[in-house]
Amino acid sequence: MALALWKNFLQITLKRILQQRRLSLYNGAHGYDEELIKKKLQQFSGGSINLSKEDNGIAILTLNNPKLMNAFTGTMMVELQERVTELENWKDGKGLIIHGAGNTFCSGSDLNVVKEISNSQDGMNMCMFMQNTLTRLMRLPLISVALVQGKAFGGGAELTTACDFRLMTPGSEIRFVHKHMGLVPGWGGGARLVRIVGSGAALQLLGGAARVGPERALGLGLAELTLPSAEEARALGEARAWLSQYTDGPADVVRAVKKVVAAGRELPLEDALRTEKEIFGTVWGGPANLQALVRRPKHK
Numbered sequence: 001m002a003l004a005l006w007k008n009f010l011q012i013t014l015k016r017i018l019q020q021r022r023l024s025l026y027n028g029a030h031g032y033d034e035e036l037i038k039k040k041l042q043q044f045s046g047g048s049i050n051l052s053k054e055d056n057g058i059a060i061l062t063l064n065n066p067k068l069m070n071a072f073t074g075t076m077m078v079e080l081q082e083r084v085t086e087l088e089n090w091k092d093g094k095g096l097i098i099h100g101a102g103n104t105f106c107s108g109s110d111l112n113v114v115k116e117i118s119n120s121q122d123g124m125n126m127c128m129f130m131q132n133t134l135t136r137l138m139r140l141p142l143i144s145v146a147l148v149q150g151k152a153f154g155g156g157a158e159l160t161t162a163c164d165f166r167l168m169t170p171g172s173e174i175r176f177v178h179k180h181m182g183l184v185p186g187w188g189g190g191a192r193l194v195r196i197v198g199s200g201a202a203l204q205l206l207g208g209a210a211r212v213g214p215e216r217a218l219g220l221g222l223a224e225l226t227l228p229s230a231e232e233a234r235a236l237g238e239a240r241a242w243l244s245q246y247t248d249g250p251a252d253v254v255r256a257v258k259k260v261v262a263a264g265r266e267l268p269l270e271d272a273l274r275t276e277k278e279i280f281g282t283v284w285g286g287p288a289n290l291q292a293l294v295r296r297p298k299h300k
């Protein structure tokens with residue numbers, strides 16, 4: 001009995017490790033040493049990344065370091081990876097809202113950490129660590145929203161692009177300030193921004209370190225909506241209500257919708273079509289499909 005349980009545990013652990021590797025971009029073959037960079041990042045503590053999973057299938061991820069405008073310390077980067085793993089294993093989940101504590105989103109990397117890891121090896125490892133985490137976040141079978149209050153600067157702006165949607169509160173601002181720091185995006189935000197707004201607009205936003213308020217963001221297709229409230233709790237309630245129009249319904253169907261779109265977004269057409277077929281097979285003849293056939297709804 002104990003042996004069977006142990007075997008089962010090992011199988012589940014191995015499956016999870018393989019899944020994480022499949023969803024990640026970098027491994028040892030790319031000169032990436034995850035354990036080394038994690039050990040390094042653990043030396044720079046402060047703040048936290050909090051996750052709460054609600055019964056409605058929506059999870060709220062809070063970037064919590066308000067003293068530094070929610071800048072990412074080393075331990076927060078590691079915690080973000082842990083929370084993403086937790087979300088990958090949340091089979092009832094349908095949606096995700098990422099927001100910052102203290103009514104502001106995130107001011108990017110903690111500049112104290114940036115200074116300490118300014119050598120090339122640490123920089124490359126940190127870049128690969130965050131790209132792996134944000135790629136896995138983007139590929140979650142959850143419909144995700146970045147709720148931008150206050151400022152989303154540098155890495156904070158990059159994080160918003162790993163979400164499916166961006167909702168902004170009045171007076172908020174997304175700004176890729178990297179150029180002013182002698183940098184370019186390194187958490188995958190450059191490549192994702194081009195896909196969201198096109199290369200011309202991305203060049204303007206990165207090249208000019210431009211301030212993007214709600215109106216400009218809407219015009220560029222960088223944000224979907226300006227929420228009525230700038231107040232933290234109200235804005236979160238409004239974001240939840242907005243997201244629930246897409247997450248209402250059975251989890252397997254909502255997750256399948258996200259997977260189809262994620263495949264279409266990332267894969268060459270033929271691979272995306274084959275993936276769509278696989279996902280279609282998971283819902284065809286499933287409980288929601290059979291119930292709908294009995295109800296025969298009219299889609300007026």
Ligand SMILES: CCCC(=O)SCCNC(=O)CCNC(=O)[C@H](O)C(C)(C)COP(=O)(O)OP(=O)(O)OC[C@H]1O[C@@H](n2cnc3c(N)ncnc32)[C@H](O)[C@@H]1OP(=O)(O)O
Nearest residue numbers: 067068069071107108109110111112151153154155186187
């Ligand atoms: C690949 C990733 C690349 C990156 O993310 S590099 C980092 C890019 N981000 C930045 O350069 C942001 C620098 N900060 C700012 O511009 C301003 O602090 C910001 C966000 C406009 C907010 O301005 P204010 O509202 O006037 O508030 P403030 O400046 O008094 O800030 C409050 C306290 O937070 C601190 N803070 C803000 N962003 C930080 C950061 N990224 N790293 C470390 N500390 C940061 C700021 O120094 C201040 O602390 P203190 O009160 O002076 O002790």
